[in-house]
Amino acid sequence: MITNLKSESKPGRGRPRVFDPEAALAVGQSLFHAAGYEGVGLSALTDALGIKPPSFYMAFGSKAAFFERVLERYARTEIALADILRPGRPPAEALADLLGRAARTYARDPERPGCLVLEAARGHGESESAILARRTAEGRRAQVKAFIAATHPKRAAVVTDFVSTVMSGLSASAREGMSEARLVKVAQAASASLEALLD
Structure with a gap:
């Protein structure tokens, strides 16, 4: 599993870990680039991100919407x-x-x-x-x-x-x-x- 998508809260604060969407997009970019959109299933994607499907849908809406944001990130960061x-x-x-x-x-x-x-x-x-x-x-x-x-x-x-x-x-x-x-x-x-x- 690819880690570092969530940052731990300070000890004793009792706050939940914070999901990092930008890090998630970087992971998605790597997966889609290696295997293509159709080659990356939702379960493989959420496993790599370290989140459950409901959390994924809450954060990104759908796999296609997530892919669109990955494409935007790729265009912004690569060349x-x-x-x-x-x-x-x-x-x-x-x-x-x-x-x-x-x-x-x-x-x-x-x-x-x-x-x-x-x-x-x-x-x-x-x-x-x-x-x-x-x-x-x-x-x-x-x-x-x-x-x-x-x-x-x-x-x-x-x-x-x-x-x-x-x-x-x-x-x-x-x-x-x-x-x-x-x-x-x-x-x-x-x-x-x-x-x-x-x-």
Whole structure:
């Protein structure tokens, strides 16, 4: 069981332990990334969190709602776009940084390769988890497009499509076992093409 989701009260106070939702989301992120949404049952999830199903439902509402919050956390903490796509930063430089970080992040943990959002978005047709992941992915694409449009409005759509396609390919290749070194070389080759696309 994964611990540290609850902090003990001080001796003698008699107060109950406090559940830590952020720590729970981190555990859920690890589980979903390793096994996929369908591969993580509610019992396995609550066992890992160290809580009972009623407490889980009280805290998060449903497994799907919990997954949505996990996706939000992943987007906020892994390859955080706000840190990369800073206003005033040259687009080619920022996007090359984005692709390089993606290559390294997707291959960082062999037990959780690829991008949680992109791999979930490829999921089963109109499943709830795939719809939620596609919504998150679309939000990130919109951030990329808005960044590019600030300096290259006529190129924003095609460059966004290019970057999104490369990131999707990097994620899929990481899932297939491609090494970090090879993924980084692919990201570097794609970055070299950005200059031409942004002319």
